[in-house]
Amino acid sequence: MNEEFDEQLRRALRPVDPGEAFTARVLARISPEPRNLRVRWRRAAWIPAALAASALLAVVGLHEWQQRQKEAGLAARTQVLEALRVTSQKLDLAYRLINTSSRPASDRDSGA
Amino acid sequence: MPKIEPREPDELLAAARAGESDGFAALVRLHQARVFSIALRMLMDRALAEDLAQEVFLQLHHSIRSLDSHQHLVSWLRQVTTRRAIDRLRRERRTETLSLDESPGLDESLGLAASERDADPLLRQHLQSLIGKLAPMPRAILLLRYQEDLDPLDIAQTLAVPVNTVKSHLKRSLAALRMQLSAGAPLDESGEA
């Protein structure tokens, strides 16, 4: 009875993966891209304040877009690596199955 | 059936300590479910849990050179995550509770995907809801016992509390959960029915 309840608790508390997007966000925070964006401001008196504010918003928007692009790129990179890992793992499985099939039974039994 | 394992965790740690970003990324992927799940079940809020989990990994990145084995890293992650979560709960004095009527929506509120639900979703949701009503310390102890499969001594070391405190909390929490499941009695903050 106790064991059953313990098992129910373990199943209820099975770890939940937050997904690849989470990984990408962590990695993006750890290695921020160098700021390549340089903005020169000309503080000419004749530029209306509204225009300056719009330009600022565009810069912020662009930076956010770049951040999103970076996150998407990192996520895609992660997925490529995962896909290659899975592919290699299954190729190795095939190799292993063939290898253990081709070894003589006496070798397999003795653990050689 | 033996499974082909990916790169050994100690190799990943060595690579991360040497500054290899892919080693660190692999460690994040290896442990993000653990860290996120502890945070999620402590804070009962997906956005806060993701935030806390990210902070833990950032801290790991800063501290990685001080960790000398993968086992040490795992202990460190458990310790940092649970202690941060407990501190957060105590700071905010989160007393939000979920009534049984709300519990069918728990998966949606925590943002769980269909693949994360098992064959008995109602029982699982109910248990998670009840665990979420425990006070921070007994909740953390239960998570370390049943999510992380630690024994009371390890739990005591992780949380820096006496082992008898751990055993006592476990006994009371489990009794209260069992009673709550069978009788539907409400749970108070100490974990007693």
Add this chain to the structure above:
Amino acid sequence: MGKLVGTLLVVSLVSLPVFAAAPPLGQLALPSLESLEPQAKDSVSISLDASLLAVAARFLDSGQPEDRAVKEIIAGLQGVYVRSFTFDHAFVYPANAIDSLRKQLHTACWQSIMSVRKGNEDSTVDIFICQLQQKARGLAIIAVEPRELTIVNIVGAIDLDKLHRLEGHFGIPRLPEAK
């Protein structure tokens, strides 16, 4: 004249969907395996077409030998698709879905290059390549293990030697030493 133009227009409109929608050679229509999601402990679903592979390539550092190696591997690819499910217990094998996939692998350019079955481990791995005019156009793997089902479809010419050289990095398993 008007009738001829009208006819040509109709013909071109009818033809359009055929040219617009045809997937590249070597790409399979992967089955929907949603029925496995509730049973699965973990699942991996990766769909990277040519544009996403290009995005990923931009974030691979050519200055790092391992990243460079991955970049070389994916340079010749038009798509990478993976569906993988891991279970706590024996799972209900989606026979219809896998059969429909196997039917595609018995048509056009596809040929089986390896088919391994290990009865006492309940594991099977089938590997297919799509080849046209002496060039590899795709790779497909169907791996069924007691608690895991994996389908891989790689579109384009993947260099397995280069993949082999990546072992030990990025979590890619090392091939056990041949004894």
